[in-house]
Amino acid sequence: MSKSVLIVNRKAPYGSSAPREALDVALTCGVFEQPVSLLFLGDAVFQLLKAQQPDAIGQKNLASNLSALPMYDIDQLFVCAESLANNGLDPDDLILPVTLLEKDSVAPLFANHDVVLTF
Amino acid sequence: MSKSVLIVNRKAPYGSSAPREALDVALTCGVFEQPVSLLFLGDAVFQLLKAQQPDAIGQKNLASNLSALPMYDIDQLFVCAESLANNGLDPDDLILPVTLLEKDSVAPLFANHDVVLTF
């Protein structure tokens, strides 16, 4: 009775705790052996940016934790291509290999998962 | 040694507590006989809309409280004209007489007050 979970990220890292809370849910669903996908929309693409060093603001490195996802067998990472381009970034700027979704491919991702959790 | 205070409202009523917190600060500054002005930008123009009845969502009527401001000698109420128009509203839709500010007149309001508090 497994159900697939889509975790939707919309927030930039560090300004709010939402990205870390989303990650913790993803890891937990992974432990329960639920199929988990993560989608990064808008400002959330910055979560995946290289070179993060948040020690000076008293926070833990989110990118380091995100880059561990494949070790927990969570490798379905989707990034809105338009969001990436709007922020002047390309896939080489990111810490992990991701699947880029063109605008028309975003909605099918929602349709293809059983449960959607937004952060 | 009085200082004028500009209270900037940017949020719609009821979805968050910011509008009520802004109002409480305005009333308190009034008690201290500080000159207080309120500015309503963007979604905050909805705070002044007539016909609010928030009992069913367990909240107190913000518009009723705002309409008491003149009784506390707080009558410097400014509304961004563009925000009002963008929301399809006109001054007759509001609970109180306000001063409409065209886009070019917003910045001088900030320049003309000693302290600015945003909500």
Next chain:
Amino acid sequence: MALHTLNRAPADSSCLQDCLNAMTPGDELILIEDGVYHALPAHIGKLEKDNLKIWVLSEDAHARGISARLAKAAIVTDSAGFVGLCCSQDKVVSWF
């Protein structure tokens, strides 16, 4: 098929845009909390998507004084109706 909920006021245009981009034909939208302002005539045009059904939670519209101002395309429902919509769609997607 999904029911999408949106609780952000019009100035948060990116929340609405992310919501619309995530919708599949047959999905429905319910505007709640500050989201109900999107059902005003000045804003409803931004929600146009082929045959999208747009619901408005009556308690929230009433609280905000906009019940008499809603665009015709918006269908008013109450909490019981909200529950019914959750059941008639396969899942709920929340935008906030």
Next chain:
Amino acid sequence: MALHTLNRAPADSSCLQDCLNAMTPGDELILIEDGVYHALPAHIGKLEKDNLKIWVLSEDAHARGISARLAKAAIVTDSAGFVGLCCSQDKVVSWF
């Protein structure tokens, strides 16, 4: 004259717009927290206002991995510099 602080990421375009509309020539802007992303080349154009000085808080830019990517128009400063800017302007206006 005022120092304006902005802590919202680019998707919150209304926060930036409200901030820009409130600025008088001579005012300065410091981007902090998620606001630092506005100093990326892809976004800095939206901040253009005649002779506006745009500061970026180094700790926040560094945390987010964008120190090496900042647009040339953005001037990096640290917390001590932030304090100095507050003093050199008459007041501080916070946008969040």
Next chain:
Amino acid sequence: MIFSIVIQSAPYSRQAAESALRFAQALLDAGHSIHRVFFYADGVQCGNNLASPPQDEINLPQHWQQLASEHQLDLVVCIAAAVKRGVLDQNEAGRYEKSGHNLADGFELSGLGQLAEATLVSDRVITFGG
């Protein structure tokens, strides 16, 4: 149908916590069941029993308690989110050597596994946040 509800916002600061309560009541009125209410992020403050709103304002922790006792609801507060935000039960207060605890009766601290499990066994999961 079997629902689970996720609440991510603090009471008083955001309407979301009140919306969730009203939705839960409507669910139960319609004959549906609630498998679990999961309080996450700032939503953990819904279980803070020290909250003392004015008498003419809604007391959300109390309303949840009442609904829970009438319908045997499972009110789970994310332990990691709660502990760092200062919402503790007696156990955690002991572990962190705090003199008091403030988790309201009827609420329970537990892990995110309770959210994962809720997604598995519920027909619908709905989140209130913002």
Next chain:
Amino acid sequence: MIFSIVIQSAPYSRQAAESALRFAQALLDAGHSIHRVFFYADGVQCGNNLASPPQDEINLPQHWQQLASEHQLDLVVCIAAAVKRGVLDQNEAGRYEKSGHNLADGFELSGLGQLAEATLVSDRVITFGG
């Protein structure tokens, strides 16, 4: 110069509370003085002494306490905002018949008049929120 700082956000959930602390430290390092730190809205949670973050995360109430004791800071928590959000001192716990209280030492509950007064006597007032 004389500064006052207003904090409107809860710790852990938003960076604003941490930004304010870092700014306060930089102010003092530069030889300025802080007339008052005023905690409003969700910012009142900065004074919740039950907060127990993991050891590798920042403990904001503790940091404020330390800074306050080193520099005799006036840390004022808005009483109306705090009481409805479940941050109580001993007095308020008594008034509302609560068994415990959780306002951290070094913080004080008081009214919005303390914010109005701060705007009058400070050269600069800066708000951290969001």
